[in-house]
Amino acid sequence: MSKRTVIPFGPQHPVLPEPIHLDLVIEDETVVEAIPSIGYIHRGLEKLVDKNEWPEMVYVIERICGICSFGHGWGYCKTIEGNLGVSVPPRAEYLRTILHELGRMHSHLLWLGCLADGFGFESLFMHSWRLRETVLDLFEETTGGRVIFSICKVGGMRKDIPNEMLKKMEETLRGIEGELHELADVFLDDDTVKSRLVGVGVLTKEEAFELGAVGPMARASGVNNDVRLDGHGVYGEIGFEPCLEETGDSYARCKVRIREVFQSIDLIAKCVSMIPDGDVAIEIKGQNPAGEFVGRIEQPRGEAYYYSKGSGQKFLDRIRVRTPTNANVPPLVKILQGCELADVPILVLTIDPCISCTER
Amino acid sequence: MAGLKIGKMVLGSLFRKPATKMYPIVPAVWKERTRGHIEIEIEDCIFCGICSKKCPTDAITVDRAAKSWAIQRMGCIQCSCCVEVCPKKCLTNMAGYTAPDAQKVTDTFVQPEKEAEPKEE
Ligand code: SF4
Ligand code: SF4
Numbered sequence: 371m372s373k374r375t376v377i378p379f380g381p382q383h384p385v386l387p388e389p390i391h392l393d394l395v396i397e398d399e400t401v402v403e404a405i406p407s408i409g410y411i412h413r414g415l416e417k418l419v420d421k422n423e424w425p426e427m428v429y430v431i432e433r434i435c436g437i438c439s440f441g442h443g444w445g446y447c448k449t450i451e452g453n454l455g456v457s458v459p460p461r462a463e464y465l466r467t468i469l470h471e472l473g474r475m476h477s478h479l480l481w482l483g484c485l486a487d488g489f490g491f492e493s494l495f496m497h498s499w500r501l502r503e504t505v506l507d508l509f510e511e512t513t514g515g516r517v518i519f520s521i522c523k524v525g526g527m528r529k530d531i532p533n534e535m536l537k538k539m540e541e542t543l544r545g546i547e548g549e550l551h552e553l554a555d556v557f558l559d560d561d562t563v564k565s566r567l568v569g570v571g572v573l574t575k576e577e578a579f580e581l582g583a584v585g586p587m588a589r590a591s592g593v594n595n596d597v598r599l600d601g602h603g604v605y606g607e608i609g610f611e612p613c614l615e616e617t618g619d620s621y622a623r624c625k626v627r628i629r630e631v632f633q634s635i636d637l638i639a640k641c642v643s644m645i646p647d648g649d650v651a652i653e654i655k656g657q658n659p660a661g662e663f664v665g666r667i668e669q670p671r672g673e674a675y676y677y678s679k680g681s682g683q684k685f686l687d688r689i690r691v692r693t694p695t696n697a698n699v700p701p702l703v704k705i706l707q708g709c710e711l712a713d714v715p716i717l718v719l720t721i722d723p724c725i726s727c728t729e730r
Numbered sequence: 731m732a733g734l735k736i737g738k739m740v741l742g743s744l745f746r747k748p749a750t751k752m753y754p755i756v757p758a759v760w761k762e763r764t765r766g767h768i769e770i771e772i773e774d775c776i777f778c779g780i781c782s783k784k785c786p787t788d789a790i791t792v793d794r795a796a797k798s799w800a801i802q803r804m805g806c807i808q809c810s811c812c813v814e815v816c817p818k819k820c821l822t823n824m825a826g827y828t829a830p831d832a833q834k835v836t837d838t839f840v841q842p843e844k845e846a847e848p849k850e851e
Contacts, residue, residue: 418786426786429809493740500749507761514763514823520809528814529763549739556736 385715388725404706412729443522445676448665462526464645467603471634477670526651567621571705583701585672591618597668693727760825765808772839774820781812800838
């Protein structure tokens with residue numbers, strides 16, 4: 371047996387946008403074991419329920435993550451709405467679904483850029499981010515913010531998005547679809563890209579299920595646990611089929627995300643054509659959350675859940691968020707076992723890690 | 731084939747306008763809804779302090795005695811919460827971010843003395 375060595379990976383590493391630390395036990399060039407540790411950017415956002423009343427808390431929860439911020443706002447509103455026993459008007463649900471899917475495009479395009487950067491394909495990285503810019507502009511136009519939207523509130527939406535604006539959004543997205551296809555072809559057909567992704571870091575269906583993988587990580591291994599199937603938002607009405615792959619390698623994870631970008635455009639188009647007119651918010655007066663409630667949302671990275679506990683006061687007792695990256699760390703440790711040292715950065719990227727979310 | 735695709739994209743960008751903007755030389759174009767900074771119509775303010783109480787980041791300080799309203803620009807997260815709760819509707823969230831600075835600036839607005847209204851006889 372050759373000698374084992376432990377080398378540290380992170381918390382500062384060129385491929386890592388955020389700090390996670392892995393102790394890699396290696397034998398020659400092969401990783402035998404990876405021991406993760408987190409705790410570098412804990413911000414204590416959940417504790418701020420003691421200071422902010424529940425209607426204002428949504429602005430804090432949104433800031434858990436700068437990429438899936440709309441989803442976090444929605445998840446929080448969903449658990450409080452469940453706690454209060456109110457339901458939001460249909461138009462608000464449609465608007466939430468549209469913005470959530472736009473957020474998914476934003477997140478996946480950002481990830482594709484990071485992945486390209488991870489294997490050193492700089493021009494691909496820049497083109498992914500150039501196209502993502504269009505999505506950010508749409509966000510700014512409709513919500514007033516590029517990454518933090520502050521448009522979701524308990525009981526509905528703070529602002530309506532007029533139908534013309536939604537039509538324009540759809541047209542703009544259809545306009546970049548051609549370029550997105552070109553980009554997707556490079557990710558999926560290019561030999562150099564494929565040589566880094568195909569067959570690397572395979573997670574079988576059984577492993578994905580047992581280790582509790584969520585989101586594209588699970589779907590790439592054929593595990594169908596997409597929360598959107600429960601029909602949150604209007605996914606039940608507009609009809610939705612999750613993108614599944616079977617091989618469970620890095621290539622499959624990349625493919626699932628690329629397919630989801632196009633799927634998001636279609637879902638947005640469907641919502642725009644079906645959106646009803648009407649109010650976008652209900653008024654909540656004199657009611658405070660009492661009791662417990664758990665709301666679930668399919669974030670771009672996977673299932674996130676939001677727990678709230680109130681005792682009829684303006685201030686909640688507890689809010690707890692379990693984010694998708696948290697669930698995807700055990701599968702990551704699994705796929706790192708037996709991989710080549712040079713593949714570690716790409717494998718860490720393929721779970722789309724969001725450490726700020728995980729630690730909050 | 732994919733090599734040709736990326737080649738086409740890369741060559742295409744040679745003949746395209748730059749995707750990035752030359753900010754701040756070329757001023758940014760704000761969208762109508764952009765939330766950039768908070769402005770106050772200090773004449774209308776009644777110094778009730780609701781905005782400061784609701785602000786999630788405690789960026790606003792209201793002093794009723796001195797009739798002053800102050801905002802810590804770097805602390806404000808543009809959530810527009812204050813705008814929504816103000817009973818006199820004297821706050822607005824305008825497009826355009828505040829300029830970058832090396833110090834954390836606090837802008838203070840003091841209500842000018844109102845001229846004594848002539849009493850009705
Ligand atoms: S809520 Fe409005 S009126 Fe009251 S102190 Fe703030 S700005 Fe002035
Ligand atoms: S916009 Fe939000 S953070 Fe800024 S001053 Fe108003 S309430 Fe405070």
